[in-house]
Amino acid sequence: MDTAGQVIKCKAAIAWGDHKPLTIEEIEVAPPKANEVRIKILASGICGTDTAALKGKLGTKFPAILGHEAIGIVESIGNCVTTVQPGDKVIPLCMPQCGQCRACKSPNANLCDKNDFTNNTGLMQDNTSRFTCKGKQVYHFVGTSTFTEYTVVSEISVAKVDPAAPLEVCIVGCGFATGYGAAVNSKIPPGSTCAVFGLGGVGFSALIGCKISGAGRIIGVGSHKDKFPKAIELGATECISPKDNDKPVEEVIRDMTNGGVDFAFECSGNIETMKTAFESTYIGSGVTVLLGVAGPNDKLCFHPGEVMMGRTIKGLPYGGFKGRDDIPKLIGDYMANKFNLNFMVSERMPLEKINEAFELMASGKGLRNLIIF
Structure with a gap:
């Protein structure tokens, strides 16, 4: 029918x-109005952003239907829609x-x-x-x-x-798109050193983007060591766990990379991990890309001099x-x-x-x- x-x-x-x-x-589900599309969903992934909504991080209005990572078939279209058809x-x-x-x-x-x-x-x-x-x-x-x-x-x-x-x-x-895009759209020069913090879906995607961009050294950082083999397969040249060292992981990475990585991608949403990622970059030119979702009251604090000396910290929504x-x-x-x-x-x-x-x-x-x- x-x-x-x-x-x-x-x-x-x-x-x-x-x-x-x-x-x-x-x-x-009401019919689509003008410039709207009704979609029959075939499959939907569960993303960390959905979890963030349920944890109250996003100020989501309830009751709500979450989910934002899907594929489907257009069931019907409203007036004036021109780019898709049922x-x-x-x-x-x-x-x-x-x-x-x-x-x-x-x-x-x-x-x-x-x-x-x-x-x-x-x-x-x-x-x-x-x-x-x-x-x-x-x-x-x-x-x-x-x-x-x-x-x-x-x-x-x-x-x-x-x-x-x-x-x-x-x-x-x-x-x-978020992890992969963050890497390829950061214009990583070939041979650069990178670190990816958080080996989940976004982090693994960032590893692929770093590899495709030609990074010479890619360090995966995560606490679930069972994910390390897959991280290596996808592009990481090595993986480290914060639990395996007596000193802070940012110091370990700086020692490994002659002063810090060129690019750090933070994919966990943890405020301490964001700070660690930033402090893992080279003080003269390092770039930190924040991708994880922080809480509404989280604050990232560092001395202005840590940026003035040449570091950059930025976000890349949707990669x-x-x-x-x-x-x-x-x-x-x-x-x-x-x-x-x-x-x-x-x-x-x-x-x-x-x-x-x-x-x-x-x-x-x-x-x-x-x-x-």
Whole structure:
């Protein structure tokens, strides 16, 4: 039966508040309005940003449907939509690309003005929701909301991809793009020394980006030593654990690298790890890239002289990629075997086991657990 223009009833995982388990509920998904797209979700990864939302780090509005790393099929479109059609395979974009704001027009920025990370409305562009559950409004999450059988996103938050793309490419929608992009878009000179802090999905993706960029030495830093062999396979030249040394790991790295690495990528979101990454870089020219999500009250403190002497500290949201332009290209590179993604997929689980999937990630087991619809 054609569902275009109708309210769809389906299953979704609802987050009713922070620090609470998700519950599987029947929800109503309204038809897309003008410039909107309704998507049947095929698979969704569980990302650290979803965990950050549940821990209260993002100021997320509840009840909400989390999830932002997915692949699906366009079910229907609203008026004025021109870039996708029903039946297209697509990636919902947590970093939109409106094409009109200062960031979208700049080659040096990608934080579109219409993103909902900084705006934090939990609503569509018209400030309303397309979700209801038990007669109650349910909020969207960073413009995507993918822990549901159907979702509605703005056209500026969707990228059409190769129809043959497999389900695992959903992780390109956030984790892989963030880590890989942070490395390749940092313009690492060949032969440089790099350190990657946090060997999860984003960190492993950063290792691949460092290797492709031609880094001469890549140090993986993490506390789960069972991940070291895979890190070496993906590009790390060596791995170290903060638990294995009597002195701070930043001192160990500076000793290993004649004063510090050229580039440090922080992928954990831990404020102390951010400081460690910064202090691991060479004082005269080192670059620290922050990728992890910190808490709302966290403060990164250091003496101004540590920057004045030549260091740089910066962030690269979404790895510096522009969603609608760059995500289809990344999917194309994957389809052309320029990099592998299978290593990131640990478990494939049904929606009903989503809380178990979160627990597996929290335990440090595996990298990405995919919810298959």
